[in-house]
């Protein structure tokens with residue numbers, strides 16, 4: 394299994410925009426099939442640029458990009474579209490159908506699929522993102538959060554094994570953020586879709602990733618599990634980011650109040666388990682009973 398080619402792989406990748414600005418330098422980025430990987434970086438660090446290179450929209454001047462072991466430039470365009478689904482940072486860049494159903498149907502229809510199959514895919518994709526009821530709505534009447542869901546549905550209708558999302562939760566309210574997280578978890582864990590996403594938010598998405606690539610000024614600062622990446626606080630600050638709120642609270646309890654916290658809890662669940670382990674059982678029973 395470990396000999397299987399990477400779903401996505403770049404080696405010594407560098408990219409400069411036409412004005413000469415070097416947006417990516419010497420990037421080694423690898424994603425195994427079925428993985429959930431987050432690019433974590435502050436604004437202007439090169440996330441969108443790297444995503445565009447991975448999806449074949451920009452071509453790097455140096456280094457290589459492979460998809461399933463084959464050079465990206467060797468893929469015919471239509472094959473690439475079916476292999477890698479890209480959800481843009483701004484849904485406006487992606488949606489152009491008159492109605493939601495028309496928009497989602499665009500990709501499969503373009504593949505020349507029979508109309509019954511197109512309709513089936515549209516219904517399935519809208520169901521997957523929880524937007525079944527939006528089918529007949531005009532695209533320009535949708536709220537931002539609805540647009541994000543429909544943009545994802547349009548990509549899912551192509552049934553790509555690899556999904557790349559640029560800032561999928563930016564601009565969503567807390568409920569929208571939660572349901573996006575749930576959706577991405579379902580796509581990855583239940584449907585086996587390889588997911589790569591870019592984000593600068595430290596409190597949610599990257600904590601649920603298998604691995605994080607921490608980027609800064611077009612370079613990879615660190616790669617590892619969420620625990621490994623967030624443990625290096627100096628590096629996190631160098632990347633103009635911060636610890637998740639819950640980790641910060643627990644590390645301050647340890648530093649300022651001597652509370653014996655082990656390691657670095659990142660999620661609410663981990664923090665709760667740590668704190669519960671420090672509270673005497675009798676007290677917990679009393680609290681529950683009151």
Ligand SMILES: Nc1ncnc2c1ncn2[C@@H]1O[C@H](COP(=O)(O)OP(=O)(O)OP(=O)(O)O)[C@@H](O)[C@H]1O
Nearest residue numbers: 410412414416434435436437438439440441442443
């Ligand atoms: N067309 C362009 N020409 C020149 N420089 C560009 C161009 N597009 C982006 N850049 C620069 O490349 C760098 C990386 O931009 P990019 O959009 O990839 O960052 P990002 O991490 O996605 O940022 P954000 O979080 O704000 O979306 C930035 O310094 C940006 O100014």
Ligand SMILES: [Mg+2]
Nearest residue numbers: 440441482559
């Ligand atoms: Mg961006």
